[in-house]
Amino acid sequence: MISASDLTPAELAALLHFHADAGVEWLLEEEAVDRFAEFEAAKASRRATRPSATAEAAGATPEASPAARQPRAAAPPPAANRTAPAIPDGEAVEQARFAAESARSLGELKTALEAFNGCNLKTSARSTIFASGDPKTGVMVIGPMPSADDDREGTAFAGRAGLLLDRMLGAIALRRDEILLTNVIAWRPPGSRAPSAPEMEICRPFIERQIALAEPKLLLLLGNFTARFFFGGNETIHGMRGQWRDVGIAGRMIPAIASLHPQELLTAPVNKRLAWNDLLAFRVRLDNVSD
Numbered sequence: 001m002i003s004a005s006d007l008t009p010a011e012l013a014a015l016l017h018f019h020a021d022a023g024v025e026w027l028l029e030e031e032a033v034d035r036f037a038e039f040e041a042a043k044a045s046r047r048a049t050r051p052s053a054t055a056e057a058a059g060a061t062p063e064a065s066p067a068a069r070q071p072r073a074a075a076p077p078p079a080a081n082r083t084a085p086a087i088p089d090g091e092a093v094e095q096a097r098f099a100a101e102s103a104r105s106l107g108e109l110k111t112a113l114e115a116f117n118g119c120n121l122k123t124s125a126r127s128t129i130f131a132s133g134d135p136k137t138g139v140m141v142i143g144p145m146p147s148a149d150d151d152r153e154g155t156a157f158a159g160r161a162g163l164l165l166d167r168m169l170g171a172i173a174l175r176r177d178e179i180l181l182t183n184v185i186a187w188r189p190p191g192s193r194a195p196s197a198p199e200m201e202i203c204r205p206f207i208e209r210q211i212a213l214a215e216p217k218l219l220l221l222l223g224n225f226t227a228r229f230f231f232g233g234n235e236t237i238h239g240m241r242g243q244w245r246d247v248g249i250a251g252r253m254i255p256a257i258a259s260l261h262p263q264e265l266l267t268a269p270v271n272k273r274l275a276w277n278d279l280l281a282f283r284v285r286l287d288n289v290s291d
Contacts, residue, residue: 093202093204095118096116096203099113100206109206109210113128116206118202119203121203126151126152127153128187129156130182131180131181131214132182133177134180135180135216138215139179139216140216141169142221143261145185147263155181157176157262168275173283184207184225208250211249211250217289218257219254220257223237223261241278242259242281243258244281259275259279
């Protein structure tokens with residue numbers, strides 16, 4: 001077995017990044033440790049050092065001493081074991097809303113998002129994903145949450161899914177640098193798990209402010225999570241895709257259509273025809289809006 005001491009710093013960093021991308025959050029020791037045996041030994045040691053035998057030898061029984069009948073307060077945990085209190089979800093949402101609404105441009109919003117520490121997802125993510133591209137065309141494409149590739153590259157729709165999205169956009173005469181690309185959630189959840197309801201609400205002010213500041217004419221929502229986030233309900237993407245619905249952001253109603261995420265198309269290529277129909281509908285609507 002290769003020991004960590006045998007690896008160069010670059011090799012060790014690559015190995016740690018590999019484990020992080022795979023969702024590993026805890027490291028184990030190289031040698032097995034019997035924690036149950038340690039616990040039993042600690043209990044036996046505490047019993048052996050109790051002062052009861054000494055007190056009885058001196059004639060002081062528990063009944064003879066009023067102080068002995070008083071319950072002792074639990075000792076505070078060692079400083080090394082204490083952790084900083086987490087920000088309550090409600091307070092974190094208010095902080096996110098204040099930070100987002102204070103931004104007057106996409107640049108200011110990006111700075112505010114990168115400085116925000118009220119979401120626990122940020123502690124395990126490598127990158128903060130913010131909108132990239134050009135808002136002038138009025139097109140905004142939104143995905144669910146960063147993938148491992150997104151987190152590693154620091155941009156939305158990286159890796160194989162991003163390459164497929166580039167080809168999908170090219171098929172309707174759009175380029176990545178001509179539109180805005182972003183995700184609902186700014187930080188990759190550990191192991192790419194689904195974000196919790198509180199995490200979604202903490203991230204909501206930032207994505208809604210991105211949309212408000214970009215002022216897109218149309219939204220293309222990719223994936224089941226993204227469609228449910230903006231449309232509500234519990235339908236699957238197959239029940240929501242291909243239908244134009246209005247999304248209310250900052251007093252504006254923005255037409256939006258949902259389609260399958262490129263990663264879903266890589267998993268099930270047979271669904272590419274459905275995505276193609278959605279893209280054609282998006283192109284037609286964009287041409288009508290631009291006229």
